[in-house]
Amino acid sequence: MxxxxxxxxxxxxxxxxxxxxxxxxxxxxxxxxxxxxxxxxxxxxxxxxxxxxxxxxxxxxxxxxxxxxxxxxxxxxxxxxxxxxxxxxxxxxxxxxxxxxxxxxxxxxxxxxxxxxxxxxPASAEAAVRVLDEVQLESGQTLVLYGGGGSVGIIATQLAIARGARVLSVVRGHDEQLVRELGAEPVILSATVRADAAVDAAGTGVLPHALAAVGDPRRVVTLADPRAAEFGVRLSGPRPDAAPAALAETMQMLASGRLQxxxxxxxxxxxxxxxxxxxxxxxxxxxxxxx
Missing domain, CATH: 3.90.180.10 (Medium-chain alcohol dehydrogenases, catalytic domain)
Incomplete structure (x- = not known):
């Protein structure tokens, strides 16, 4: 027992x-x-x-x-x-x-x-790698990230910037300095933003904002909003096939000091x-x- x-x-x-x-x-x-x-x-x-x-x-x-x-x-x-x-x-x-x-x-x-x-x-790193792949984020593109001060958001921000993307991070005031230090640009929820892709790492009803920012539901992913299907976007879940590589990569980044x-x-x-x-x-x- x-x-x-x-x-x-x-x-x-x-x-x-x-x-x-x-x-x-x-x-x-x-x-x-x-x-x-x-x-x-x-x-x-x-x-x-x-x-x-x-x-x-x-x-x-x-x-x-x-x-x-x-x-x-x-x-x-x-x-x-x-x-x-x-x-x-x-x-x-x-x-x-x-x-x-x-x-x-x-x-x-x-x-x-x-x-x-x-x-x-483990869970945060795998989710961060996964959602960036699912929204097909590439160098030179702009990502709007909701919940950028959370565990997934912090890792996703660093990985996106390492890919050469610009990150607009929707956070509350107390996380603005943190996301700036990570290399992102803090924005408020009510701001009018335009982006190539959006990740909802907050799950707090932000999908209408994400869709307005991106315009294409295929490039919007949520990690925790069960209403995803209502908006035509993906509710992302773990991918066992890709998870081992994601975990190994981010663990090495953590061990070498390249991941906060x-x-x-x-x-x-x-x-x-x-x-x-x-x-x-x-x-x-x-x-x-x-x-």
Missing amino acids: SNAVVLTDFGAPEVLRWQQVALPEPGPGQIRLKVAAAGVGPTDLAIRSGHLRAFGAAPGGVLGFEAAGTVDMVGPGVTGVSAGDEVAAQLLSLGGYAESAIADIWTVKPAGVSWEDAAAL LRAHRTLPLREAAEAHRQLEAGIREKLILIP
Whole structure:
């Protein structure tokens, strides 16, 4: 047996409860981690509340898309990693809010990368790489990014600028200096902007603005707005085929100092409900759960 924060129902943070659960077993192509740190993100909140049900989470399950830890078991067919290796992982079937978790996609954690940074990277980095590919962003083009001060937005900004793009970042006042330091141009939501592509990393009803800015729904992507189909745009989800390369690339950038992550703070794993409350209250840091 093991312990985890279980989603007992959809609703307020109180539905997240510390419980004893069966120790998960890795299937073909999977590994099991002894979790050292797990990331908490806005999508977790949307799933917990019942607002977003696109990722298969259900009462009785465990939230968490990203974790870092030590491998303690490998499933059939797994090569290149063994028990005792330290990795950062993306959890396609969720489960990061736990002492042990099953991972589908992972990369080795370099010794110079902290557990907290390793846990903060996987889901955000994979999403940032993915959405830039989906909107077909190229050098010389302009991207308008909603939620540029968030975990995905910070990484997407740096990757877009590295591609040679101009980034217009729609952020609140307290994030203006941050996005400037990353090389983007802060703009306000009500501003009239024109861009070649748009990424909604906020999920807060900005799709009409994004469409007005770009004019082509094929070049607009949202990460968390379930109304995407109403606007004819893509609700982006993890791509297992491309995720390993995205995670490996961004981990090396992080280890070499070429990638900056959102500032973070830690909470004990059993206080995941409190982490959700703090995010809903507007905390600016990334939250990391520590078993």
